[in-house]
Every structure is written in C-alpha cells, then in structure tokens.
Amino acid sequence: MRALRFHAAKDLRVEDIALPTDPAEDEVVIENRFVGICGTDLHEYAYGPIFVPQDEDGKTAAPQVLGHEYGGTVTKVGKGVTHVKVGDRVSVQPFITPRSGDYYVDRGEFNLSDAMQLAGLSWIGGGMAQESLLKGYNVYKVPENMTDEDAALVEPTAVAVYGVDRGGVNAGDSVLVTGAGPIGLLTLLAARAAGAVQMFVSDPNATRLKIAKEIIPDVITINPTEENVGDVIRAATEGGVGCDVALECVGNTFALQACVDAVRKRGVVVQIGLHPGEAPVNWFDVVYKDIDLRGSWAYTAQMWPRVMRLIASGQIPARKVVTKTVTLDTVIKDGFDALLDPAGTQLKILIDLNG
Structure with missing residues (x-):
C-alpha cells in the first residue's frame, strides 16, 4: 500500500x-x-x-x-x-x-x-x-449522517471541546480565543455550541481573521499588532470587566499574556496550544484578579460519541x-x-x- x-x-x-x-x-x-x-x-x-x-x-x-x-x-x-x-x-x-x-x-x-x-x-x-x-x-x-470528511475532523474537534470544557464555558458567557488557526476556530465553534453569546478572536493574520468572520459572522476580530486585545474586550463587555473565559490556542507568550489581561476577575484562562518553553505571565494579575489558569492536554478518550454527535447534528x-x-x-x-x-x-x- x-x-x-x-x-x-x-x-x-x-x-x-x-x-x-x-x-x-x-x-x-x-x-x-x-x-x-x-x-x-x-x-x-x-x-x-x-x-x-x-x-x-x-x-x-x-x-x-x-x-x-x-x-x-x-x-x-x-x-x-x-x-x-x-x-x-x-x-x-x-x-x-x-x-x-x-x-x-x-x-x-x-x-x-x-x-x-x-x-x-x-x-x-x-x-x-x-x-x-x-x-x-x-x-x-460514526452516525449515518456523518460524512467521511467529518470522521477525520472528530480528533481536532475533541481538542477544542475539551478546552471549552476545561474553561467551564456556560450559556451566556463571553469568550476570547487567541489564534484563528484550525484549533482556534474549532474552539470558537465549540464555545458557541456550549452557549457562549459574545465571542472574540485575536490573530495577527488578516486572512485568518477574515475566515473567522465568515465562519462566525458575529465574532469580534482583533489584530493584536494593531489593537490591545484586553482594551478591545473591556470596551465591549458589560461593565468593562473583560471576558469570562479566555482560551489560548497558539502556544505563544504574548497570546497568553493577552488572555490574562483580558479575562475578568474570577475568570478562567485555559492554555490549549503547546508552548515551546517557559512563558512568563503577570502573576500579580493572576492573584489580584483571582483568576484560574488551567492546562488542557488533548481530550479524554470517552468524548468521541459526544463530539461525533455535535458534528453530525450541525452544532459544530x-x-x-x-x-x-x-x-x-x-x-x-x-x-x-x-x-x-x-x-x-x-x-x-x-x-x-x-x-
């Protein structure tokens, strides 16, 4: 073969x-x-x-x-x-x-x-x-109504769904995703399926931000080389407090720092992307804002039936x-x-x- x-x-x-x-x-x-x-x-x-x-x-x-x-x-x-x-x-x-x-x-x-x-x-x-x-x-x-292409997308979608689970995204939440690559966009879709109603995505690549807007028209796109991610999110969220959950899908120090800055007090930051080494964050903000900083490694094997249903139903x-x-x-x-x-x-x- x-x-x-x-x-x-x-x-x-x-x-x-x-x-x-x-x-x-x-x-x-x-x-x-x-x-x-x-x-x-x-x-x-x-x-x-x-x-x-x-x-x-x-x-x-x-x-x-x-x-x-x-x-x-x-x-x-x-x-x-x-x-x-x-x-x-x-x-x-x-x-x-x-x-x-x-x-x-x-x-x-x-x-x-x-x-x-x-x-x-x-x-x-x-x-x-x-x-x-x-x-x-x-x-x-796979379900009868799932295509062969969809069957190949369960694995990366499971990464996204698990990250959203780790963030505890609830109905009505505001969510930031850093990185508009495949995992980032699947994470946006998973957050929407979990009930997020206000969504932001940051990426320095204008083409990827355009694709993100095509997939989720109401997402607010941010180019971190042109705007401060935290400032944009505070200006758009109720009370100017920041987002409920920030999901870092790049493995980039600046993206992680933006998540810590953008999330509200008692909010949650989830690191999904793999960092190549150490990544400093503002630990004063972590403590003062009383936030949770969590890792998200791959997914659980037991998620497959659930993720397949989410894809087959069209929710993701x-x-x-x-x-x-x-x-x-x-x-x-x-x-x-x-x-x-x-x-x-x-x-x-x-x-x-x-x-």
Missing part, C-alpha cells in the same frame, strides 16, 4: 509499504479514507523528530507513517472486538495505552498516561496510509475550517509546504486517500 512516512526533518516520502498484519484478538484493520494534517505533523516535518520514536543516538528509529486525525472503513476484525464489524465507517481515537496497571489509566484518564502511544506518531501505523492496524478501542462507529460545523483537500501524490507541496507558508492562506487541509 502507499503511505506518507517521516524519515527526518524536511524528509517525507510517499512510499510503497507492506499492508498491516492480520488483527490480533483485540485489534481491527481499517481502510483509511480522509486524514487531516495536524500542527503536530507540521512540527515533525519542520523540526522533527519530536514525538516520533528515536534511537539512542537521537536519530529516527524507523520511518513513521504520520497522521492521527482520520477515519475509514473496517476491513478486518479481531475475534474479541464486538462493537464494530466489517463494513462499518469509523472515526479514530488515536491513543494507545495499557488497559491497566497505570496510575492514570486505572482512573480512565488515558490522555495523561506516560505510557501513551499515538497512532500516526509513535505507533506502527497511522492515517497517512491506505490502511492501518489499530486497537479495537481506537475506533468508533467542523468542515467549515477545511480550506483544501489534496492527495498523497501532492501532499508535501500542496499540503505540508502550503500550511507552513508564512502567508497563512490555508487552515485545515485534508488528504483524500482515494484520490
């Missing part, structure tokens, strides 16, 4: 590789349909290996099939798997962890396990291939963040390189594995 594999930074290759082995008792094989290019995949391409396994010399241990945002159709089922059957369309929850004997796994907190592997980064296969071998618990049958129209679909033949130039273009004209790119 054909697959896109990571070999080293700036070294991705579309290659013919062996088909997955027959599934063990607790495994399934799926024919992959659509897969999204995630920011993590981009970081591996530009700077990796980061999460891709390495040998003791710090080099890639073996070529790695990328892609953890995907779905497909079940083609083989291990005899111990009963919740899906051959022919079922599924979405992939990509965490592979021990089932017991781990502090966090034993509490159902699979995303926090240090033993976690991820399909498409540190597992034997991934979504950027024509087929993949997975554990049975990795696949969830995830496909609106997709700006382009490519094939394996063109994925490096038209996918990875396009997303790394500083002009930032693309948001979410899907790979059509039947193309």
Whole structure:
C-alpha cells in the first residue's frame, strides 16, 4: 500500500509499504479514507523528530507513517472486538495505552498516561496510509449522517471541546480565543455550541481573521499588532470587566499574556496550544484578579460519541475550517509546504486517500 512516512526533518516520502498484519484478538484493520494534517505533523516535518520514536543516538528509529486525525472503513476484525464489524465507517481515537496497571489509566484518564502511544506518531501505523492496524478501542462507529470528511475532523474537534470544557464555558458567557488557526476556530465553534453569546478572536493574520468572520459572522476580530486585545474586550463587555473565559490556542507568550489581561476577575484562562518553553505571565494579575489558569492536554478518550454527535447534528460545523483537500501524490507541496507558508492562506487541509 502507499503511505506518507517521516524519515527526518524536511524528509517525507510517499512510499510503497507492506499492508498491516492480520488483527490480533483485540485489534481491527481499517481502510483509511480522509486524514487531516495536524500542527503536530507540521512540527515533525519542520523540526522533527519530536514525538516520533528515536534511537539512542537521537536519530529516527524507523520511518513513521504520520497522521492521527482520520477515519475509514473496517476491513478486518479481531475475534474479541464486538462493537464494530466489517463494513462499518469509523472515526479514530488515536491513543494507545495499557488497559491497566497505570496510575492514570486505572482512573480512565488515558490522555495523561506516560505510557501513551499515538497512532500516526509513535505507533506502527497511522492515517497517512491506505490502511492501518489499530486497537479495537481506537475506533468508533460514526452516525449515518456523518460524512467521511467529518470522521477525520472528530480528533481536532475533541481538542477544542475539551478546552471549552476545561474553561467551564456556560450559556451566556463571553469568550476570547487567541489564534484563528484550525484549533482556534474549532474552539470558537465549540464555545458557541456550549452557549457562549459574545465571542472574540485575536490573530495577527488578516486572512485568518477574515475566515473567522465568515465562519462566525458575529465574532469580534482583533489584530493584536494593531489593537490591545484586553482594551478591545473591556470596551465591549458589560461593565468593562473583560471576558469570562479566555482560551489560548497558539502556544505563544504574548497570546497568553493577552488572555490574562483580558479575562475578568474570577475568570478562567485555559492554555490549549503547546508552548515551546517557559512563558512568563503577570502573576500579580493572576492573584489580584483571582483568576484560574488551567492546562488542557488533548481530550479524554470517552468524548468521541459526544463530539461525533455535535458534528453530525450541525452544532459544530467542523468542515467549515477545511480550506483544501489534496492527495498523497501532492501532499508535501500542496499540503505540508502550503500550511507552513508564512502567508497563512490555508487552515485545515485534508488528504483524500482515494484520490
């Protein structure tokens, strides 16, 4: 089968590789349909290996099939798997962890396990291939009215929904999202689905702010290179107090500082984007304003049915963040390189594995 594999930074290759082995008792094989290019995949391409396994010399241990945002159709089922059957369309929850004997796994907190592997980064296969071998618990049958493209968008949408959950967004809240990339815009949509009625998004890229306005017409857009984010939000919120919840989706120091400044007293700041290192904040404001500052790591595995319902029902129209679909033949130039273009004209790119 054909697959896109990571070999080293700036070294991705579309290659013919062996088909997955027959599934063990607790495994399934799926024919992959659509897969999204995630920011993590981009970081591996530009700077990796980061999460891709390495040998003791710090080099890639073996070529790695990328892609953890995907779905497909079940083609083989291990005899111990009963919740899906051959022919079922599924979405992939990509965490592979021990089932017991781990502090966090034993509490159902699979995303926090240090033993976690991820399909498409540190597992034997991934979504950027024509087929993949997975554990049975990795696949969830999608609703009949969910498209194959939507099945590939459950994973990034789960990141957004979990971040909104961590922020405790309630009906009637005002919410700031920093970063108008795919996760930022999905987070806006998730906040709206949770009941937020006043929404702000900041980003220095005018094209992305324009796309945000097209997706959510009533969102207030802010370019932080031209306006002070906190001042804009205080001027627009009741009593000039600031927003209820600020969700940082960039992993940028200035964006985090803007969130701390913009949120009201007793408000909540959630860090969703991954920072490359330390990020100073105004701790006087954190204390004086009595705010909560929380992390949000990925999502819980149990969220998949809920997130699928949110997408299938139209409450989170995830496909609106997709700006382009490519094939394996063109994925490096038209996918990875396009997303790394500083002009930032693309948001979410899907790979059509039947193309």
